[in-house]
Amino acid sequence: MRTYQTTTGLVPIRKHSGVRCVFSLVQVPQWRWLYLLNNKYRVHEVAKDFGKNSKEIADILTDYATAPKNHMQVLEDGELSVIFDYLTQHNQVESVESIYADVYHEPKAAAKPAQAAPQGGQKSAQSAPRPQNNQKPQNTGSQQQARPAQQQPAQKSGQTQQPAARPASRVPEKKIVDTRKGGDVNLDKYDERLEDLAAGKTKQMQAGKQKFQGRNQRKGGFQGGNKRRQEEQEKMRRLQLEIAKKTPLTVKIPDEIGVGELASRMKKTGAEVVKTLMKNGVMASLSDVIDFDTAAIIAEEMGCKVEKEVIVTIEERLIDTAEDKEEDLLPRAPVVVVMGHVDHGKTSLLDYIRNANVASGEAGGITQHIGAYQVQVNGQTITFLDTPGHEAFTAMRARGAMVTDIAILVVAADDGIMPQTVESINHAKAAKIPIIVAINKMDKPEANPDRIKQQLTEYELVPEEWGGDTIICPISAKTGEGIDNLLEMVNLTAEMQELKANPNRSAHGAVIEARLDKGRGPVATLLVQNGTLKQGDVIIAGTAVGRVRAMTNARGQKLTEAGPSVPVEIIGMGEVPGAGDDFHAVADERMARELVEQRKHEQKMAASGPVGHKVSLEDLFSQIKQGEMKELPIIVKADVQGSAEAVKASLEKISNDEVRVRVIHCAVGAINESDVMLATTSGAIIVGFNVRPDANAKDTAGRNGVDMRMYRVIYDAIDEIEAAMKGMLAPKFKEVALGQAEVREVYKITGAGIVAGCYVTEGKVERKAQIRLVRDGIVVHEGAIASLKRFKDDAKEVAQGYECGITIEKYQDIKQGDIIECFLMEQIEV
Numbered sequence: 083m084r085t086y087q088t089t090t091g092l093v094p095i096r097k098h099s100g101v102r103c104v105f106s107l108v109q110v111p112q113w114r115w116l117y118l119l120n121n122k123y124r125v126h127e128v129a130k131d132f133g134k135n136s137k138e139i140a141d142i143l144t145d146y147a148t149a150p151k152n153h154m155q156v157l158e159d160g161e162l163s164v165i166f167d168y169l170t171q172h173n174q175v176e177s178v179e180s181i182y183a184d185v186y187h188e189p190k191a192a193a194k195p196a197q198a199a200p201q202g203g204q205k206s207a208q209s210a211p212r213p214q215n216n217q218k219p220q221n222t223g224s225q226q227q228a229r230p231a232q233q234q235p236a237q238k239s240g241q242t243q244q245p246a247a248r249p250a251s252r253v254p255e256k257k258i259v260d261t262r263k264g265g266d267v268n269l270d271k272y273d274e275r276l277e278d279l280a281a282g283k284t285k286q287m288q289a290g291k292q293k294f295q296g297r298n299q300r301k302g303g304f305q306g307g308n309k310r311r312q313e314e315q316e317k318m319r320r321l322q323l324e325i326a327k328k329t330p331l332t333v334k335i336p337d338e339i340g341v342g343e344l345a346s347r348m349k350k351t352g353a354e355v356v357k358t359l360m361k362n363g364v365m366a367s368l369s370d371v372i373d374f375d376t377a378a379i380i381a382e383e384m385g386c387k388v389e390k391e392v393i394v395t396i397e398e399r400l401i402d403t404a405e406d407k408e409e410d411l412l413p414r415a416p417v418v419v420v421m422g423h424v425d426h427g428k429t430s431l432l433d434y435i436r437n438a439n440v441a442s443g444e445a446g447g448i449t450q451h452i453g454a455y456q457v458q459v460n461g462q463t464i465t466f467l468d469t470p471g472h473e474a475f476t477a478m479r480a481r482g483a484m485v486t487d488i489a490i491l492v493v494a495a496d497d498g499i500m501p502q503t504v505e506s507i508n509h510a511k512a513a514k515i516p517i518i519v520a521i522n523k524m525d526k527p528e529a530n531p532d533r534i535k536q537q538l539t540e541y542e543l544v545p546e547e548w549g550g551d552t553i554i555c556p557i558s559a560k561t562g563e564g565i566d567n568l569l570e571m572v573n574l575t576a577e578m579q580e581l582k583a584n585p586n587r588s589a590h591g592a593v594i595e596a597r598l599d600k601g602r603g604p605v606a607t608l609l610v611q612n613g614t615l616k617q618g619d620v621i622i623a624g625t626a627v628g629r630v631r632a633m634t635n636a637r638g639q640k641l642t643e644a645g646p647s648v649p650v651e652i653i654g655m656g657e658v659p660g661a662g663d664d665f666h667a668v669a670d671e672r673m674a675r676e677l678v679e680q681r682k683h684e685q686k687m688a689a690s691g692p693v694g695h696k697v698s699l700e701d702l703f704s705q706i707k708q709g710e711m712k713e714l715p716i717i718v719k720a721d722v723q724g725s726a727e728a729v730k731a732s733l734e735k736i737s738n739d740e741v742r743v744r745v746i747h748c749a750v751g752a753i754n755e756s757d758v759m760l761a762t763t764s765g766a767i768i769v770g771f772n773v774r775p776d777a778n779a780k781d782t783a784g785r786n787g788v789d790m791r792m793y794r795v796i797y798d799a800i801d802e803i804e805a806a807m808k809g810m811l812a813p814k815f816k817e818v819a820l821g822q823a824e825v826r827e828v829y830k831i832t833g834a835g836i837v838a839g840c841y842v843t844e845g846k847v848e849r850k851a852q853i854r855l856v857r858d859g860i861v862v863h864e865g866a867i868a869s870l871k872r873f874k875d876d877a878k879e880v881a882q883g884y885e886c887g888i889t890i891e892k893y894q895d896i897k898q899g900d901i902i903e904c905f906l907m908e909q910i911e912v
C-alpha cells in the first residue's frame with residue numbers, strides 16, 4: 083500500500099476508480115470529497131480547494147499531462163493524481179507532528195462555529211478552515227514557526243501523542259467524519275453508509291465482548307450461586323426429612339398384598355412387618371399374601387396412613403358399565419326362547435311365526451337363519467331366538483349371557499310332559515324367566531290339553547283358570563290355530579316385565595351365533611341388549627375384536643344401526659367369537675386389542691391352572707358361614723322316578739335356618755351334559771342316586787368344577803349333605819378312578835360262574851380294585867373283582883387296549899354292553 087505525505091500528514095487511502103488518491107480531507111471540503119467520489123472534480127474546483135487559481139492547475143496539467151480545454155473541464159483520475167503529486171511535492175513539510183497537532187486542534191476550533199451555525203453556516207464553515215488551508219501550501223515555513231506556540235499546551239497535556247497513533251487504528255475514521263464542516267449534502271445518509279460498513283464488525287466485536295462478559299458473569303455467578311443452591315438444597319432435604327418423620331407415611335393397599343410388598347411400601351423391614359403380624363395373631367411369612375383388612379391394621383399399627391388402592395383395569399377403562407338413568411330408558415322388545423321336548427313342535431312353531439309375520443313385499447318373504455329374528459304383532463315387536471331347546475339356552479347362560487326375557491314351553495297335546503319338558507321347566511326357572519306354555523298339536527284328534535295342565539301342576543305351573551299364574555295357550559303349529567293369541571300373551575307378559583333399555587349409548591349385548599364364512603370371514607349374529615350398534619363401531623366379543631363392516635337382519639336387509647333387542651348379523655370381526663360371549667362397542671381399538679390379549683392370556687392360565695370349583699360339599703360350610711350361601715341348589719338324578727322323588731323330598735327336608743336346600747332339577751336317567759350345564763349356571767351340586775354321569779358330563783363337570791356325588795343308599799346322601807351343611811363333613815375316603823372295561827361277551831363256565839369277557843377302554847383294571855357295574859348309566863352293582871385273567875393266566879392288572887376275563891364277587895347278573903368301572907378308595911389325611 084502506498085502512502086502519501088500531504089500537508090496534513092498521512093491520511094487514509096481510499097480506493098478511487100483504481101487510483102489511490104491521497105489528499106487531505108481536512109483541506110478538501112466534504113462536498114468536494116463527494117465530488118471526487120462522483121468523478122466530477124473540475125479544474126476550478128481543484129484550484130479553489132488548494133488555494134490556487136485555475137491557471138496554475140492548468141499549467142501543471144499542461145506540463146505533466148494534457149492541457150485542459152477550460153476551467154470547467156472535469157479532471158480524470160490520472161490528471162488529479164498528477165496535480166496532487168505535484169502539489170504534494172511542492173509543499174513539503176518538515177515535521178509531521180506539527181501538522182498532526184494542527185489537524186487535531188483545528189477541528190475543535192472549527193467544530194464550534196459549525197455547531198453554532200448548523201444550517202446556514204455552510205459558508206462560514208467552509209470559510210473558516212480555508213485561510214489555514216490556503217496558508218499551508220503557500221507558507222509552510224511561517225506556519226511551522228507560528229504553530230509551535232499554538233500547539234504547546236496540547237503537547238504538554240500529552241495530546242499530541244494521541245493523534246500520532248490514530249491513523250493506525252479505526253477510530254480516526256470516525257473522527258474524520260466528525261470533523262466535517264457541514265455542507266449541503268445529506269450527511270446523515272452518508273453517516274449511515276459509513277456506519278453500515280463498520281457496523282458488521284463492530285457488532286461482532288460487541289457480541290463477542292458481551293458473550294465473553296456474559297460467560298464470565300455466569301461463571302462467576304455459578305460459582306457463587308452453586309454453593310448457595312447446594313446449601314439451600316441441603317436445608318430443604320433436612321426439612322423434608324423432618325416433616326416426613328413427623329407426618330405418617332400414606333400407603334396404598336390393594337384388596338390383597340404380599341407381606342414383603344407391604345413392608346417395602348411402608349418403608350419397613352420384612353422382619354418388622356412379620357413381627358407385627360405375629361403380635362396380631364397372624365402367622366405369615368414374607369411371601370404370604372394377606373387381605374386388605376389385615377394389611378390395613380398392620381400398616382396403621384406401624385404408624386402409616388392407609389389408602390385403598392383402586393386398580394383400574396383395561397376393561398374398566400374401555401367398557402362403559404355406567405348404570406342408565408331412569409329417564410334415559412325406553413321400552414324395548416322382549417326376547418323369547420322356545421323350549422320343549424324333542425318333536426313337540428318347537429321348530430314348526432318358530433317357522434310358522436316367522437313366515438306368518440313377514441310383512442308383504444319384504445324381500446319376497448325369504449328369511450335366512452341367523453340365530454334370531456323379529457316379528458311385528460299388533461304394532462309391537464317380538465324378538466325370537468331361532469335356536470330352539472334349552473341346551474343352547476343354558477349353554478349361553480353358562481357363558482354368562484342372559485339374553486332371554488320369556489320362555490315358551492312347547493308341550494305336544496298328544497304326548498304330555500316328557501323328560502326334556504321337565505329339564506326345560508327347570509332351566510327356565512333357574513334363569514328366573516316367566517314361562518308361557520304352548521300346548522301344541524291341538525289339531526290332532528288325540529290331543530288332551532287337560533291332562534297336560536294336570537301334569538304341569540306337578541312342576542309348579544298352575545294354569546290361570548285353575549287359580550295359578552301360568553299362561554297356557556292351546557295352539558297348532560300346523561294350522562296356526564291359537565298362535566296369534568300366544569303372541570298376544572307374549573306381549574302381555576313383556577308389558578308386565580316393563581322391559582327397558584337406553585338406545586343412546588354404545589352397544590352392549592351377546593353373541594347368538596358365530597361361524598367362519600369362506601367368502602366373508604367371521605360372521606356373527608349379535609343381539610343388542612342395550613345401546614345402539616352402528617356400522618363402523620369397534621366391538622370386542624370375548625377374545626375377538628373387530629369393526630362392524632356391514633350389518634344385516636334376518637330378512638337380509640342392510641342396516642346401519644341396531645338398537646336394543648335387535649338381532650343383526652355382522653361381518654368384520656378378526657376371529658370367530660363364541661356363542662354366548664358378551665360383546666361391547668368400544669371407542670379405543672388399540673385398547674380393545676390389548677384387552678383381548680389379556681383375556682387370551684387369562685384363558686391360557688385358567689386352562690393350565692387348577693379348575694376353579696363353583697360349589698362343593700367340602701367348602702359348602704365355609705360358604706354358608708361367610709354368608710355367601712343362603713340356598714343350596716341341588717340337581718337330583720336317580721335310576722327310577724320313585725327314588726328321584728324320595729331323594730328330592732328327603733333333601734329338601736334338611737334345610738336349616740341358615741340355608742335352604744332347593745332341588746332345582748329332579749329327573750330319571752344318567753347324568754348328562756345338560757345337567758352339568760345347569761349345575762354350572764346355577765352353582766348347584768349334582769346328586770346321583772344309583773346313576774352315573776356319561777362321558778360328556780364327566781368332562782364338562784371336570785372342566786367347570788361341578789361337584790357330582792353318587793350314592794346307592796338314600797340315607798348316605800342325606801347324612802353327607804347334612805354333615806356338609808353343619809361343617810361336619812369329614813370325608814375319610816376318596817374315590818380314585820382307575821379305569822373301565824366294557825363287557826363284550828358273557829361266558830358261563832362251570833365252577834367259575836359268569837365270566838365277563840371284557841375290553842379295557844380306559845385306564846386299567848386292577849385285581850385288588852373295587853368295581854361298579856353300570857348298565858345304561860345306572861349302577862346295577864357295586865363290589866369287588868373275584869378274578870382277573872389274561873387268557874388263562876391270572877393277572878394283577880390289565881391296561882387299556884387289552885382284553886381280559888373278569889368275574890365279580892358274589893354277582894352273576896352281568897350282561898353284554900355293561901361297563902365295569904374300576905376304582906380304589908383312598909384314605910384322606912385329615
Ligand SMILES: Nc1nc2c(ncn2[C@@H]2O[C@H](COP(=O)(O)OP(=O)(O)OP(=O)(O)O)[C@@H](O)[C@H]2O)c(=O)[nH]1
Nearest residue numbers: 423424425426427428429430522523524558559560
Ligand atoms: N299335527 C301336527 N303336527 C305338528 C305340529 N307341530 C309340529 N308338528 C309335527 O311334529 C314333528 C316335529 O316337529 P318339529 O317342529 O320338528 O319339532 P321340534 O320340537 O322342533 O323337534 P326337534 O327339533 O327334534 O327338537 C314334525 O313332523 C311336525 O310336522 C302341529 O301343531 N300339529
